[in-house]
Amino acid sequence: MSEPILKLEGVCTNIAQYHILQGVDLAVSAGGVTMLLGRNGVGKTTTLRTIMGLWRAHAGRVLFDGQDIAVLSTPAIARTGIGFVPEDMxxxxxxxxxxxxxxxxxxxxxxxxxxxxxxxxxxxxxxxxxxxxxxxxxxxxxxxxxxxxxxxxRRLYLIDEPTKGLAPAIVATMAGALRDLKAQGASILMVEQNFGVAKLLGDTCAVMDDGRTIWAGEMRELAEDAALQERLMGLNMENA
Amino acid sequence: MSAPDHTPTMARTGIWQRLEPHLPLILVPLLAGLGLVAIPSPTSWLTLTVSGLAMGMMIFIMASGMTLVFGLMDVINFGHGAFISVGAFVGISILLALGSMTGTPSLWLNLAAVLLAILGAALATAALGLAFEKVIVEPVYGAHLKQILVTMGGLIIVEQLILVLWGPDEIFFTRPEALKGAVTFAGAAIEKYRLVAVGFGLALFLAMRWILRSTKIGLIVRAGVENGEMVEALGYRLRLVFVGVFVAGSALAGLGGVMWGLYQEVITAHMGADLMVLIFIVVIIGGLGSVEGCFIGALLVGLMQNYIAFLQPKLALISNIGLMVAILMWRPQGMMPVVKAK
Structure with missing residues (x-):
């Protein structure tokens, strides 16, 4: 696996009085697709928004190509070459x-x-x-x-739940386009609830729970281990 | 890559659904038509209509900056009236200093003097707007109550500064020679200055519309009004755009102040604060963030005020409140809202 283009080290983010991210560690390999998985409300969207500077990390580092971008403004982060697709589009x-x-x-x-x-x-x-x-x-x-x-x-794409609520035909179109983007060598960090799409596109994955990354590894490894899926995400996805 | 296995279509909407968003466009001709029915003399109607349109154009110039600032950064600036007053005082002072140009009956010399006055007022209020944004508005982003309090405070301070610099008395003056008097059209006497105000306001509206619709900066402003966060995530520094819009809005308010002063032939330190009621009505009925809505709203307010003042003078004061109530009952977010979720 190539060197990570994006690395999060112990990132903590508070929103008002809530401690949403409580030490996220994550690596996105250059030219690869990393899936960010986990149940609803564990901090996946907050992680992407923190990388983009839309929420401020109050601790930890967000290293993009070796540069700490946690201190930059959102427009400056975008201009480093990061494209963002938010959950609400x-x-x-x-x-x-x-x-x-x-x-x-x-x-x-x-x-x-x-x-x-x-x-x-x-x-x-x-x-x-x-x-x-x-x-x-x-x-x-x-x-x-x-x-x-x-x-x-862009050097990195942050994509938040691109298939959420879509008809199967459109999910297929979306997956095809993202596969095409991947084939061009794009680095992608994607939040995805559709495990089938995650299996199809992901090279590596990280699973979050309670504001932390609790597991990171090869997507294939998670996809082939139903017991691991159940332990990490509380769901049996072997039929996904 | 495989071809998509679905065929994109867009549902055909009915005629009513397609027309409904554009209904506000017919309100101005509709109100003018109702005026024609209600006012017994067509010549009086024509005089009142031109007067109403001129008044509306000037209110639009003053309100357009405020609707963009309101929509773009969710800032309620009660100090906007200060720019109107300062613009009027600076502009009229320039005009009085150019007495040799305004005292001759030459239309071109008179218009050149008015343009110089407008330019001076716009520059002065743009500079004031820049300072106002930095010192007063920036510290209170996102806090509406504080915005109301500190911008009201800013308005009072600027009014007091005007009293210090220009004295406590109202300043009376007359318009440049060529803009005095009226022309007769179809038997109706129409003040020359009102025709100039209509032409100038219309040109300004078209220029603003062109900038907002056909330039990249206009695109950023329109997108920023709708979803500022996403504009920033695309790499645009919205803060700079906002400062630019605030400064441009302040300059427009100053420009409108000169025109309003020339319309009334008297200026006072609190004229801007007095106009804020009409400006808020226009911004609210037009829909937050919408220049087109603001334009239509301003024309409706101008026409309504003139027609009612002629037909039922006692009702003139509340006519625009009634107009606002009627429009908000029809469209609670204003005629053409751009900002819907705030």
Whole structure:
């Protein structure tokens, strides 16, 4: 396995009086997909938001390519080359699909070749290019959210539950696009509740509970061990 | 990569569903039409309509910055009125100093003097806005009650400074020669200055709309009003954008202050604070963060005030409150809200 591009060391995050993250240790390998798993409410989304600087870590280090980004502002973190797909998709409903994409290309105009690649991965983006993004269906909004992160080449993608609440056909489209992104050598840290998708895409995984990482290892190892799954996440996922 | 196995479609919506979001656009012609029915003389109606539109345009200029600041950073700035007063005093002082240009009947010289006054006022209030944002607003981000208290305090301090610098008396003056008097159109007397105000306001609205719709900075502002956190996660420094919008909004308020002063031919230190009631009504009925809503709201307020003052003078004071109640009963978040979740 290659060197980690992102490393979290003992990261703690408080939201108001709540201690949400209580020492998260995590490594995302360069060019690999790391799945962040765990039950609801254990701190997976907070971990991604802390990496992006949307919540401030009050202890620990967030090392991106060796640089501690925990001290940077959110825009500065984004400009280091991190793309973020939030759980609520963060779509600008009053802007058109085109305007959403133009905005996502922060460093300049959209690259036509990259746009063609995005259109091939997500045909609805082309179909509804001039439509207000607020008119899209839930699945189409999720596609736009990921397409927006793909609008420019990023060194790391943080993706929060991309298949949540989607129809199986759209989950397949989403998984195909993410597999394509992975094939291009992208580093991805992804929160995912759909264990089937996690098995399909993940190289490594980390499992969280109660604001901490309680296990980290190869995705294959977890996928093949039903007892380990049950012990770590309290669910038997062998049929997932 | 495998092709997607679903066909994207977008549900066809009915005509009513497609038209409904745009209904506020017909309110101004509708109100003007109702005015035509209610006012017995068409010439009086025309005079009142131009007067209402001119008043609306000036209120729009003053309110547009506030709606963006409100929508973009969730900041309630009661000190906005201070920029109106300062703009009026700086602008009118420049105009009085340019007496040689305003005293001649040359339209171009008069307009040049007005433009210089407007430019001076906008620059002064932009600088004041920058200081106001840094000293008064920045420490209270996210705390509405504190925002109300400290910005009200800022307004009082600026009003007192105006009294110190320009004295306690109201300043009366007359408009430049070429902008005095009226032109007759279809039998109706229409004040020249009101026509200038309508043209200037409309040009400013179109320019703002172009910036917001066709430039990247406009895109960032519109997106920031809707979801500032996501704009930052895309790599844009929203804080700088906000400061820019605050400064531009302050400059517009100052510019509006000069125009309002020229409209009333008198300026006072508390004129901005007095106008804040109308500005809040316009921002609320337009929908937070919406420049288009603010524009329509301002025109409705201007027309309503003029029509009711003519038809039922005693009701003029409450006519705009009634308008706000009616619109909020129809659309509780305003006509074209951009910020819905706050």
């Amino acid at each position: 963060g779509i600008f409903s009053d802007l058109t699909v085109e305007e959403n994409m133009v905005l996502a290309a922060a460093s300049g105009p959209l690259d036509p070749a990259r746009l063609d690649w995005i259109f091939a991965a997500f045909p609805p983006i082309r179909t509804f290019w001039k439509q207000p993004a607020g008119n899209l269906s839930g699945g189409q909004k999720q596609m736009l959210s990921i397409a927006r992160a793909m609008a420019e080449e």
